[in-house]
Amino acid sequence: MTADTQVPETKSAPVAAAKNGRSLLAQVGGQNISLIAALVVVLVLFGSLNDNYLSWNNVQVIAEAVTITGLLAVVQTVVIICGGLDISVGSQAGLASVVSAMAFTSAGKNPLVGMAAAIGVGVVVGVLNGVIIVYGRVNATIATLAGLAAYKGVAQLISNGAAQGYVLNDSIFIFLSRGKIAGLPVMVWILIAVALAVHVMLKYTDIGRNIYAIGGNDTAARLAGISINKYLISVYGLIGVVAAVAGILLTARTGSGQPVSGSEGLELKAITAAALGGCALKGGKGGIGGTLLAVALLGALENGLTVQGINSFWQNVAQGSLLVVAVVIQQRRSGERAVGLPG
Amino acid sequence: MTSSSGAGVRGVGKRFGEVRALSDVTLDFPAGQVTALMGENGAGKSTLLKILTGDHQPTEGTVLLDGSELALQSPARARAAGIRIIPQEPEIIPHVSVAENVYAGALPRKAGRRLDRAELRRRIQADLERLGFSRVLDPDLLGSELTPAQRQLVEILRALTGEAKVIAFDEPTSSLSEHEVDALFALIRRLREQGVAVIYVSHRMKEIFQLADRIAVLRDGALAGVLDAAQASEGDLVRLMVGRDLSDMFVRQNVSTDRVVLDVRELTTDKVSDITLQVRAGEVVGLAGLIGAGRSELALALAGDLPVHSGTVTLDGKKLRSGRPGEVIRAGLGLAPEERKAQALFLQRSIRDNIALVVLERLRRSRFVKRAAEKELAQEYVRRLRVRTPSIEHEVRKLSGGNQQKVVLARWLARRPKVLILDEPTRGIDVGAKAEIYQIIADLAKEGVALLVISSELPEVLGLADRVVVMQNGRITGELDRSEATEERILSLAMADDLSEENRSAA
Numbered sequence: 001m002t003a004d005t006q007v008p009e010t011k012s013a014p015v016a017a018a019k020n021g022r023s024l025l026a027q028v029g030g031q032n033i034s035l036i037a038a039l040v041v042v043l044v045l046f047g048s049l050n051d052n053y054l055s056w057n058n059v060q061v062i063a064e065a066v067t068i069t070g071l072l073a074v075v076q077t078v079v080i081i082c083g084g085l086d087i088s089v090g091s092q093a094g095l096a097s098v099v100s101a102m103a104f105t106s107a108g109k110n111p112l113v114g115m116a117a118a119i120g121v122g123v124v125v126g127v128l129n130g131v132i133i134v135y136g137r138v139n140a141t142i143a144t145l146a147g148l149a150a151y152k153g154v155a156q157l158i159s160n161g162a163a164q165g166y167v168l169n170d171s172i173f174i175f176l177s178r179g180k181i182a183g184l185p186v187m188v189w190i191l192i193a194v195a196l197a198v199h200v201m202l203k204y205t206d207i208g209r210n211i212y213a214i215g216g217n218d219t220a221a222r223l224a225g226i227s228i229n230k231y232l233i234s235v236y237g238l239i240g241v242v243a244a245v246a247g248i249l250l251t252a253r254t255g256s257g258q259p260v261s262g263s264e265g266l267e268l269k270a271i272t273a274a275a276l277g278g279c280a281l282k283g284g285k286g287g288i289g290g291t292l293l294a295v296a297l298l299g300a301l302e303n304g305l306t307v308q309g310i311n312s313f314w315q316n317v318a319q320g321s322l323l324v325v326a327v328v329i330q331q332r333r334s335g336e337r338a339v340g341l342p343g
Numbered sequence: 344m345t346s347s348s349g350a351g352v353r354g355v356g357k358r359f360g361e362v363r364a365l366s367d368v369t370l371d372f373p374a375g376q377v378t379a380l381m382g383e384n385g386a387g388k389s390t391l392l393k394i395l396t397g398d399h400q401p402t403e404g405t406v407l408l409d410g411s412e413l414a415l416q417s418p419a420r421a422r423a424a425g426i427r428i429i430p431q432e433p434e435i436i437p438h439v440s441v442a443e444n445v446y447a448g449a450l451p452r453k454a455g456r457r458l459d460r461a462e463l464r465r466r467i468q469a470d471l472e473r474l475g476f477s478r479v480l481d482p483d484l485l486g487s488e489l490t491p492a493q494r495q496l497v498e499i500l501r502a503l504t505g506e507a508k509v510i511a512f513d514e515p516t517s518s519l520s521e522h523e524v525d526a527l528f529a530l531i532r533r534l535r536e537q538g539v540a541v542i543y544v545s546h547r548m549k550e551i552f553q554l555a556d557r558i559a560v561l562r563d564g565a566l567a568g569v570l571d572a573a574q575a576s577e578g579d580l581v582r583l584m585v586g587r588d589l590s591d592m593f594v595r596q597n598v599s600t601d602r603v604v605l606d607v608r609e610l611t612t613d614k615v616s617d618i619t620l621q622v623r624a625g626e627v628v629g630l631a632g633l634i635g636a637g638r639s640e641l642a643l644a645l646a647g648d649l650p651v652h653s654g655t656v657t658l659d660g661k662k663l664r665s666g667r668p669g670e671v672i673r674a675g676l677g678l679a680p681e682e683r684k685a686q687a688l689f690l691q692r693s694i695r696d697n698i699a700l701v702v703l704e705r706l707r708r709s710r711f712v713k714r715a716a717e718k719e720l721a722q723e724y725v726r727r728l729r730v731r732t733p734s735i736e737h738e739v740r741k742l743s744g745g746n747q748q749k750v751v752l753a754r755w756l757a758r759r760p761k762v763l764i765l766d767e768p769t770r771g772i773d774v775g776a777k778a779e780i781y782q783i784i785a786d787l788a789k790e791g792v793a794l795l796v797i798s799s800e801l802p803e804v805l806g807l808a809d810r811v812v813v814m815q816n817g818r819i820t821g822e823l824d825r826s827e828a829t830e831e832r833i834l835s836l837a838m839a840d841d842l843s844e845e846n847r848s849a850a
Binding site: 168204205206207209210212216217219222223224226227241280284286338 | 622643646648668669670671672673678685686687688689690691692695699700703704706708710711712729754
C-alpha cells in the first residue's frame with residue numbers, strides 16, 4: 001500500500017480489518033474483540049471524515065507517535081499483572097532523556113555512552129521504586145506518585161529545566177529517529193522487539209507464570225515458593241530499563257534531551273492502554289496483545305482528533321473518560337459488589 | 344433491667360447448599376440464667392448464634408422472644424428486638440475515642456448535624472456508671488490504645504445501649520488475662536441478676552462450670568443434650584460432645600517405617616512454643632486441637648512462611664532455614680494450606696497452570712516451559728486424582744470445592760514431596776470427595792511420604808492417623824498412638840488446661 005493508492009484503499013481497509021478480526025477471533029479471545037471493533041470504528045469514522053487519515057504516511061505517523069507510549073504501556077502491563085502500578089514511568093523517561101543527551105554531549109558526542117548512562121539511570125530508578133515498595137512497605141501507587149514528582153524534579157535540576165544538547169548530528173541517533181527497516185520506522189521496530197520479548201517472557205517462560213501467580217494470589221505464590229520480593233524488584237527494574245529506552249527514543253525524536261515536555265502525561269496513557277487492553281488492576285490478568293491494541297486505539301483516536309483540528313483539551317477529556325470506562329467495565333464483569341471503597 | 348422471659352428456638356434447622364449445619368434444634372434461653380453452649384468445632388454453635396442475631400435465616404423452625412414468634416430478617420431487626428452478640432474479635436475503630444466507638448452510627452447530634460460532645464460525654468459516663476466500668480475504662484482513650492479486655496468492654500457497652508434482653512458471648516475470654524476474666528464474669532453475673540438471658544459459648548470447661556446455670560451441647564448440628572450445670576461433670580459433657588463412632592468408615596493399614604523424615608525440635612514462633620515432633624516415612628500423623636490451638640500457624644512455620652524464633656526443623660537430615668518457602672519446597676516439604684482459595688489457588692488460572700506452578704523447574708528448558716510436558720503432567724494428575732473437569736484448561740474457580748482441593752493436592756503430588764502437610768484437607772467437601780481424598784492420603788503413605796494431617800474433625804483424625812498429636816494454646820499437650828486414641832481422650836487433651844489434673848494424667 002502506498003500513498004498513491006490510498007483513495008481506493010480507504011473503503012476496503014476497514015472491511016479487511018473486520019475480516020481479519022473475525023479470523024483471529026479464536027486466538028485473540030473475547031476481551032480483545034471489542035478493542036478491535038472500537039479500533040475499526042475509529043478508523044472508519046476518521047477515514048471517512050478525512051481522506052488522508054488512512055494513508056500509509058499517516059499510519060506511520062500514528063505508529064511513530066505511539067511508540068514511546070507503547071513501550072511504557074508494555075512494561076506497565078507487566079507491573080499491573082504483578083498487582084502493582086507505576087505512575088512514575090513518564091518522569092523516568094524524561095530523566096533518561098535528559099541523561100542520554102547530557103552524557104552524549106559530555107562524552108564527546110558518543111551515542112553509546114549516552115544510551116548506557118540513560119539505561120544505567122533507568123535501572124537505578126526502577127530498582128529504587130521496587131525497594132521502596134517492597135521493603136519500605138509503601139503502597140505502589142503512592143511510592144510511584146512520589147517518584148513521578150521526584151524524578152521529574154531531578155531531571156529539571158540537572159538540566160536546569162531546559163532542553164539539553166543536540167543529538168541529531170550523530171548517525172546513530174539519526175538512525176533511531178528517521179531510519180527505516182523494511183519500510184517501517186526503526187522506532188516501531190524497537191517497540192515490536194520489546195513487546196515481543198515481553199510477550200514471550202509472560203507466555204512461554206516460568207518467569208511469566210510466576211508473575212501471573214504473584215498478581216493472582218500473592219499468598220499462594222509465596223507458599224508455592226516464589227520469591228515475590230525478588231520478582232517485584234526485578235519488574236520495577238525492567239520498567240526502569242524500558243522507560244530509559246523510551247527516553248532515548250524521545251531524545252532521538254526531538255533531537256535533544258527533554259526533562260518534561262514529551263514525557264509528561266505518558267503514565268496516564270500507559271495505564272489507560274493497559275486497563276483498556278484487559279489488565280485487571282487487581283493483578284493476575286492481562287496480556288501484551290490487548291495492551292498493544294489499546295495503544296493503537298488511543299493513537300488512532302488522538303491522531304484522528306488532531307487531524308480533524310479538534311481542541312487538544314478534548315483529548316485529555318477523552319483519555320480520562322476511557323480509563324474510567326475501561327475500569328468500570330472490568331469491575332462490572334468481575335462482579336464486584338458496590339460497597340465501600342473498591343478493594 | 345427487663346421484664347423479659349427470655350428467648351428460645353423451636354425446631355430450628357439450617358442448610359447451606361448440600362451441607363446441613365443445624366437440624367431440628369429446640370432450646371430455651373431463659374431470662375436471668377446463663378446458658379452455656381458447647382460443642383466441637385463445626386457442631387453448629389456459630390450457626391445457631393447467627394440465626395439468633397439475624398445474620399442467617401433458618402431453613403426451618405422459629406425463633407421465640409418473650410414467648411412470641413419473631414422473624415429476624417436482618418441483624419438490625421434482631422438488635423431492635425433486644426438480641427445482642429459480643430463477637431469473638433471486637434470491631435474497634437482505631438482512631439476515635441471509646442465514647443465514639445460505643446455509639447458509632449448513632450452519635451448524639453445538635454442542629455446542623457454537629458456532634459453533640461457534651462451529650463456524648465454525659466451518655467458514656469452514665470453508661471459506664473450504670474455498668475460499673477467507670478474505673479476500668481476511660482472514655483477518652485482512643486480505640487488503638489485499648490487492651491484486649493477494654494476492647495471487649497467496648498463491644499459489651501455497644502451491646503448494652505438500648506434495651507437488651509438476650510446477650511450472647513462468643514468465646515469472650517480467648518484474649519483476656521485472668522483478672523480481666525474475673526471482671527467479665529462479675530459483669531455477666533450482674534446481667535443475669537438484671538434478668539438478661541445470657542448465652543455463653545466457650546470451649547473452656549472451667550469457665551463454664553463457674554458461670555453457667557445450664558449447659559447445652561450441640562453435636563453435628565443437632566442438640567445432644569441439656570444439662571443442669573450443678574449436676575453435670577466434665578466427663579458427661581465430653582461424652583455428649585463426642586458420642587458417635589464414624590471412625591470405622593475409613594480403615595487404613597499402618598505402613599509407617601522407622602525412618603524419621605521430618606524432625607521438629609523445640610520450635611517456637613509467635614504463636615506456638617516448644618514444639619517437638621517427628622514424622623516418619625509412610626506415617627500419617629494427625630494434628631488435633633481446637634480452632635486457634637496454633638496448628639495452622641505451626642504448619643506455616645514449618646513451610647518456611649512464618650518466622651521462627653528458636654528451635655530447629657530437620658528434613659531428611661537437612662536443617663531448614665526459616666523464612667524461605669522456596670528452599671523448604673526444594674528440600675521436599677509441601678503444604679496444602681487451610682484456606683485453599685486464599686492461600687493455595689490461582690482461581691482465574693487454568694488447572695494446568697495451578698498444578699504446574701511448583702514443578703516448573705522440572706518442566707522448563709532454559710526458562711521456556713515445555714508445553715507438551717506440562718500438559719501431560721496436568722493430565723496425569725487430573726486422571727490420577729479423578730478431578731472432575733471438562734479439560735485441564737478449565738479455570739479453577741469454576742470447580743467444586745472437592746475438585747479444587749484435588750487440584751491443590753495434585754500440585755504437591757506432582758512435586759513428589761518427602762513430607763506433605765495437609766491443613767484441613769476435607770473442609771467444605773462432600774462425602775464422596777472426602778473418601779477419595781482419604782484414599783489419596785493412604786496411597787501417599789504407602790509410597791513412603793511422611794504425612795502430617797491437621798483436622799478439626801475427630802473421626803477423620805482417628806480414621807487416618809497412625810499417631811495423634813494434640814495441641815492447645817500453641818503447645819503440644821499430648822500424643823496418642825492409634826491404638827489408644829479415642830475422641831474423648833483427644834478432646835480432653837485439646838482442652839487440657841481447663842480439665843482437672845486427674846483427667847490430664849489419665850490421658
